Amino acid sequence: MVDMVSYDDGRCRKLGFEETELRLGLPGGGEKTNANYGKRGFEETVDLKLNLSSKEMTLDQNDLKLEQSLSKEKKLLPCSNDSVKPPAKAQVVGWPPVRSFRKNVVMAVQKKTDAEEAEKGNGGAAAFVKVSMDGAPYLRKVDLKIYKTYQELYDALGKMFSSFTMGKCDSQGVVDFMNESKLMDLLNGSDYVPTYEDKDGDWMLVGDVPWEMFVESCKRLRIMKGTEAKGLAPKAMEKCKSRS
Amino acid sequence: MCLFQSIMNYFPEEVLEHVFDFLTSHRDRNAVSLVCKSWYSVERCSREKVFIGNCYAVNPERLIARFPRVRSLTLKGKPHFADFNLVPHDWGGYVYPWIEAMAKNGINLEELRLKRMVVSDESLELLAKSFPNFKSLVLVSCEGFTTDGLAAIASNCRYLRELDLQENEVDDRKGQWLSCFPDSCTSLVSLNFTCLKGEVNVAALERLVARCRNLKSLRLNHAVPLDVLQKILAQAPQLTDLGTGSFISDPDSETCAKLKNIMKKSKSIRTLSGFLDVNPRCLPAVYPVCTNLTSLNLSYAPGIYSTELTKLICHCEKLERLWILDTIGDKGLGVVASTCKELQELRVFPSDFYGVGNAAVTEEGLVAISAGCPKLNSILYFCQQMTNAALITVAKNCPNFIRFRLCTLDATVPDAVTNLPLDEGFGAIVQSCKGLKRLSISGLLTDQVFLYIGMYAEQLEMLSIAFAGDSDKGMLYVLNGCKKLKKLEIRDCPFGNAALLADVGKYETMRSLWMSSCEVTFGACKTLAEKMPRLNVEVFNEGEQIDGSPDGRHRVEKMYLYRTLVGPRSDAPDFVWTL
Numbered sequence: 001m002v003d004m005v006s007y008d009d010g011r012c013r014k015l016g017f018e019e020t021e022l023r024l025g026l027p028g029g030g031e032k033t034n035a036n037y038g039k040r041g042f043e044e045t046v047d048l049k050l051n052l053s054s055k056e057m058t059l060d061q062n063d064l065k066l067e068q069s070l071s072k073e074k075k076l077l078p079c080s081n082d083s084v085k086p087p088a089k090a091q092v093v094g095w096p097p098v099r100s101f102r103k104n105v106v107m108a109v110q111k112k113t114d115a116e117e118a119e120k121g122n123g124g125a126a127a128f129v130k131v132s133m134d135g136a137p138y139l140r141k142v143d144l145k146i147y148k149t150y151q152e153l154y155d156a157l158g159k160m161f162s163s164f165t166m167g168k169c170d171s172q173g174v175v176d177f178m179n180e181s182k183l184m185d186l187l188n189g190s191d192y193v194p195t196y197e198d199k200d201g202d203w204m205l206v207g208d209v210p211w212e213m214f215v216e217s218c219k220r221l222r223i224m225k226g227t228e229a230k231g232l233a234p235k236a237m238e239k240c241k242s243r244s
Numbered sequence: 245m246c247l248f249q250s251i252m253n254y255f256p257e258e259v260l261e262h263v264f265d266f267l268t269s270h271r272d273r274n275a276v277s278l279v280c281k282s283w284y285s286v287e288r289c290s291r292e293k294v295f296i297g298n299c300y301a302v303n304p305e306r307l308i309a310r311f312p313r314v315r316s317l318t319l320k321g322k323p324h325f326a327d328f329n330l331v332p333h334d335w336g337g338y339v340y341p342w343i344e345a346m347a348k349n350g351i352n353l354e355e356l357r358l359k360r361m362v363v364s365d366e367s368l369e370l371l372a373k374s375f376p377n378f379k380s381l382v383l384v385s386c387e388g389f390t391t392d393g394l395a396a397i398a399s400n401c402r403y404l405r406e407l408d409l410q411e412n413e414v415d416d417r418k419g420q421w422l423s424c425f426p427d428s429c430t431s432l433v434s435l436n437f438t439c440l441k442g443e444v445n446v447a448a449l450e451r452l453v454a455r456c457r458n459l460k461s462l463r464l465n466h467a468v469p470l471d472v473l474q475k476i477l478a479q480a481p482q483l484t485d486l487g488t489g490s491f492i493s494d495p496d497s498e499t500c501a502k503l504k505n506i507m508k509k510s511k512s513i514r515t516l517s518g519f520l521d522v523n524p525r526c527l528p529a530v531y532p533v534c535t536n537l538t539s540l541n542l543s544y545a546p547g548i549y550s551t552e553l554t555k556l557i558c559h560c561e562k563l564e565r566l567w568i569l570d571t572i573g574d575k576g577l578g579v580v581a582s583t584c585k586e587l588q589e590l591r592v593f594p595s596d597f598y599g600v601g602n603a604a605v606t607e608e609g610l611v612a613i614s615a616g617c618p619k620l621n622s623i624l625y626f627c628q629q630m631t632n633a634a635l636i637t638v639a640k641n642c643p644n645f646i647r648f649r650l651c652t653l654d655a656t657v658p659d660a661v662t663n664l665p666l667d668e669g670f671g672a673i674v675q676s677c678k679g680l681k682r683l684s685i686s687g688l689l690t691d692q693v694f695l696y697i698g699m700y701a702e703q704l705e706m707l708s709i710a711f712a713g714d715s716d717k718g719m720l721y722v723l724n725g726c727k728k729l730k731k732l733e734i735r736d737c738p739f740g741n742a743a744l745l746a747d748v749g750k751y752e753t754m755r756s757l758w759m760s761s762c763e764v765t766f767g768a769c770k771t772l773a774e775k776m777p778r779l780n781v782e783v784f785n786e787g788e789q790i791d792g793s794p795d796g797r798h799r800v801e802k803m804y805l806y807r808t809l810v811g812p813r814s815d816a817p818d819f820v821w822t823l
Contacts, residue, residue, distance in 0.1 A: 094328030094735070095655050095710070096594055096626055097684075099385065101411040101439070102543070103597060106569070109520060110546050110595070 127215055133161050133192070133223040144215045150207055157194065161223065196221050260286045270295040292316060297755050299337060299361065300780065303810045304345030315354045316380075317342070321361035323758050323804050324708075325733055327385060330760055330802070332786055334817045340367040341815075347374035355380040355406075362386070368393030372400035379431075380406035390415040391440065398424035406434040408461075416442035423448040432456040436463035438487050438518065443467045454479045463487025466520040474503045481510060485539075488518030495525040504529040517541035517567075524552040534559035538586075541567040543593045554579040564588045564619075569595040570604040570626060577609030581616025589622040594653060604653060607634030607660070614641035622647040629660035630687055635669025639676035648673055649684035655711040655736075658688035665689050671696035674704075684708040694718035698725025706731040719743035723750050733758040741768035748775050756806035767796025769803055773823035780812055781805040781823045 127144040140160050147153045194206040198217040206214070206221070264287055267273050277287040293316040296302060307314065321337025339361045346353050353375040363386045371378065378401045391414065397407065398421055422444045425432075432452070437444070444467060453459060453476050460483060464473065468489030477483070493499050503526075507513075513533045522545055534540075537560050542548060546569055548556075553568065554576045560566075563584040570592050572580075580587070590613060592605055607630045614620065614637065621644045630652055650670075659666055666687040674680060674697050681703055685693060689712035697704070698721035705728055713719070719739040722732065723746065732754065740763030751757060751772075766783065773781040784802040812822035 092655065094325065094330050096597075096651055096653050097328045097708075097710070098594060098597075098626075099327045099411060100329060101385070101413065102593065105520070105544055106546050106593075106595060107597060109544075112521075113547055 127218070129196075129218055129220050131157065131160070131221040131223065134225055134228070136161055136223075142221070144218060147211075149211055150214075153206075154194070157221075157223070192223050192225055194221060194223050257282075257286050261290045264290055268293070289313060293355075294318070296320070298806050298808075299339075299342070300810075300813050301755070301806060301808045304342045306809065307342075308345060308349045308351060312351075314346075315352055316357075317346075317353065317355070318357040318359075319361060320359045323733070323756060324360075324731070325735065325758055325760070326360055330735065331804075332784060332817075332819060335784075335820065336813065336815055336817070337361045338367075338815060339363050340370070343367050343371050343374070351375075352377055354378055355382075357382040357384075358386055359384045360386065362388040363393070364388050365390055365393035365396070369396040372396045377403060379403055380408075382406065382408040382410075383412050384410045385412065387413040391417045391419050391421040391442065394437075395419060395421035395424040398422065398429075399426070402426075402429070403431050404429065405431050407432070408434055408436045409439050410436065412439050414440055416440055418442040420445055420448070422452065425452050427451075427455070430455050430457065433458050434461040434485075435459065436461065436487065438463045438465050438520075440465045441467075446472045450475055450479065457482070459483065461485035461515075463517060464489035466490050469493075470503065470526070471499045474499055474506060477503070477506045477510065482512060483510070484512050485515035486513050486517070487541075488516075489520075491519050491522040491526055493523060493526050495523065495528075500526055500529050504532065508532040511536065513537070515539040515541075517544075519545035519548060522547045524548050527552055527556055531556070531559050536562060538562055539565040541565075543567040543569055543591065545569070546571060546595050550576050558583055560584060562586055565590075567591040567593070569593050571595050572605070572609075574605055574609035574612070577605060578612045578616075581612040584617060586619060587613070587617040588619050589647075590617075590620065591624040592626055593624075594626040604628040607631045610634060611637050611641075614638040618642075619644075621645055624649040624651075624684075626651045626653060628653055629657060630666060630669065631659045631661050632664065632666055632669035632672075633659075633661070635666065636672040639669075639672035643676045643678070645673070645677040645680055647682040648677065648680060649682065649708070650686060651684065652687045655686055656688050665692070667692040667696065671700075674700040679703055682706040685712060686710060690714050691718040691721070694721040698722050701726055703728055705729060707733070709734045709737055711736045713737045713739060716740055716743035716746075720746055723747055729753075730755045732756075734760070734762060736761040738763055740764055744768050745772060748772055751776065751779055751805060752807050754807065756804065758802075758804050759800075760802040764800050764803060765796060766798045766800050769800055770796065770823050772805070777811075778807055778809070779805050780808050782816070783821045783823060785819050785821060 128141050129144060131140045131142055142153070142156060142160075144153070147156065195203050196206050196214070196218045197220045198204055199219065203222070209217070260283065264273065264276060267276060270293065273287055273291055277284040288310050290313065291311050292313055294307065294311050294314045295318045296307070297320050299319045299321050307317075319339065319342065321339075322331050322335060325331060326335070337360060339356075339358055343356075347370060353371075354377050356371065356378075357380075361383075363383060368389055371381075373396075381397060381401075381404075389412075394407075394409075394414075397404065404425075422437075425448070429452070433456075435452075442465075444465070446468060449464075449468070450472065453462065459480055462476070462480065462483055462485070464476075464487055466489055470489075470491055470493040473489055473491075477486075507530055510533055514536060516530065516533065516537055516539070519542060524547065527548070534556065540557075540560060540563055542553065542556075548571070550571055550573045553572050557563075557566075557576070557580055561583055564586050566580065566584065566587060566589070568576075568591070572592070577592075580590075592609070594604065596604065605625070605627050607627065610623075610625055610627065610630075611634045613623075618641075620642050623645065624647075627650070630650065635650075658664060659669070666685075667690055670683075670685050670689070670693050674683070678700075680701055683697070683701065683704060683706070685708070691714045694713060694717070697707070701707075704726045707722060707726070707729065709732075716739055718737070719734070720743050722729070723743070733756075735758075739759065744759070744764050745768055769781050769783055773779065782804045783800050784804070786801070816822055
């Protein structure tokens with residue numbers, strides 16, 4: 001039984017994760033339903049999980065090579081994250097073979113830099129920016145550093161300005177600029193669109209740069225009516241085109 | 245032979261001695277002393293530099309008896325795997341008896357170089373007080389001393405030229421050891437205290453540098469700030485080797501500007517290291533010096549990211565030796581390959597010890613280097629993954645490797661593309677690099693790789709193996725094939741008694757053998773020890789029953805054997821059984 005496999009590294013946990021994960025499948029599911037997933041043709045992540053499961057079933061559990069191919073498979077899984085990666089490497093004494101002196105020094109320096117960065121994030125240089133919304137009687141301020149993604153920011157802004165409605169974003173909360181017609185629909189609607197003033201003093205549509213870069217360069221936010229934001233689109237399109 | 249001997253006897257001994265003076269390598273001198281009795285005699289009385297690769301192979305008395313005129317002694321203590329915490333604490337390797345014996349016998353010691361030894365403050369004090377001409381102390385990977393011991397050296401060694409501390413575990417008592425150099429000390433040529441963790445008296449440091457006009461090599465620790473570095477450099481334009489202390493400052497500050505000016509004027513710096521604490525935006529200050537650099541060590545600078553690293557390296561066209569962290573990435577290595585055409589030695593160390601998955605380097609970087617750097621002969625490469633194809637390409641591009649050490653972060657990872665073992669790749673390396681002296685292998689490996697090593701690695705002297713092989717055959721291929729093998733260290737491999745006992749005479753031709761987490765049993769070790777009285781076979785018993793003789797079939801966790809002229813050592817701790 002695949003889910004009974006217990007290796008002494010984290011993979012046992014990983015299988016448990018899969019087993020307890022919510023799935024759209026027939027009730028009373030188990031390993032056997034894995035085969036059905038493929039036939040159901042769900043999104044890629046599920047197909048890859050299927051590959052992993054079937055591989056586990058066919059290979060000898062004690063085979064060292066199993067460990068190799070599984071660790072390879074893990075890299076393919078988009079959902080594989082660091083927390084379930086087996087810490088087997090760290091647990092082997094003396095591997096990788098680096099002098100303890102060197103290890104300690106490098107790790108100490110890294111810890112220090114991490115601590116310094118965390119400090120900056122928490123107290124020191126918090127990135128408070130003014131947020132104005134057209135038609136709203138008052139401005140607000142948000143600390144950009146407390147959010148990790150655009151979606152979090154939108155959610156927070158939405159709460160702040162209760163009559164605030166967002167333009168349609170894709171699943172990652174980023175306005176899809178590559179599709180010109182979509183953008184035009186967005187801008188022609190009466191929905192509000194978040195824009196920001198960057199370091200150069202230009203007014204940009206929120207969402208085109210990676211989040212970290214946005215936090216670094218955003219000086220203030222302005223939530224404009226879609227129709228007013230039209231003037232920004234060509235610039236945003238230009239910047240995007242030059243980037244791709 | 246008779247004719248030869250009579251011809252040689254025609255020359256008075258002084259002439260022989262003069263001829264031998266030209267022989268600096270200890271190997272050559274060892275060879276010379278085997279020719280005949282009179283050569284042995286002349287050689288031993290004239291030898292000034294003695295190298296002892298295993299401090300327990302001989303003892304101080306024999307050293308002094310054979311080489312009464314020794315002035316420079318190099319000693320190595322613990323086995324190499326001690327570096328990776330595989331050797332229990334208190335195993336041994338004490339330098340005190342050596343210093344004591346030489347002091348008692350009036351040896352005119354001038355230079356002491358120690359590696360992986362236990363050095364107490366007491367030994368340093370005795371050293372400092374016993375040898376009036378003492379000039380040079382080099383300690384690498386040692387432990388057991390504090391800054392008090394250093395103070396003794398500084399205070400008493402009037403003609404000290406070199407104090408070089410590399411990667412030692414030093415208890416920093418935060419005393420004033422540096423201030424202990426008397427004002428009359430002007431002889432320093434080399435001072436390296438990078439591994440010390442505490443503050444030093446910077447005023448004393450500045451004065452010391454100012455009065456030592458012959459100072460060529462200065463490596464500071466992280467407690468020395470950038471503004472002090474700038475002042476020191478202004479006083480020492482003759483430096484050829486610089487290790488920065490802390491490299492943090494506001495890049496727009498006057499300090500940085502002054503530093504950059506000094507760097508522009510400095511024509512002699514050839515070796516650069518340090519940058520433990522670094523603000524990467526200050527790095528451009530050192531660009532002027534980069535054009536002349538032959539050796540660069542940034543392996544303790546995780547604060548410098550890939551882009552800044554490559555910007556720096558772009559200026560280093562004369563680089564022959566580069567030590568960096570894997571934060572450089574494959575792309576960065578590509579830049580190295582296209583810039584550093586004189587590169588001979590490359591070491592890429594890991595920056596991520598918990599496998600969190602930060603990008604490391606892969607086979608791509610290694611291939612790029614091999615293609616771009618035709619003079620490459622020594623490599624230490626920690627990487628995320630490897631392929632046979634890449635190793636085969638590297639072997640073709642670089643047939644001149646003398647040292648090839650590859651370490652995959654996952655010890656048993658197979659070829660990243662084919663999922664096969666990496667046997668063929670390493671096989672290509674040993675076949676192509678006919679001068680290979682040192683090899684470390686890793687990744688998924690079967691007995692096949694050892695067959696290749698035994699067949700082709702004719703010059704191999706040191707081999708490090710971990711998590712490799714399928715059976716005794718692997719080890720046998722190596723022992724039978726590598727005629728020049730001196731050091732073999734094995735961990736976590738399925739090699740057992742049959743391999744260990746197949747050719748017991750072999751071990752007397754080697755310096756040492758280390759086997760841990762393998763399949764050898766206590767009984768086999770005992771058998772070996774009984775057959776070979778000139779080997780010390782040490783078995784470590786940590787946490788096991790010491791009373792009563794253990795079962796012969798009991799697997800031995802760690803075994804270290806070495807040839808010796810002086811029998812079992814008297815300073816072995818309880819957990820070490822010399823059989």
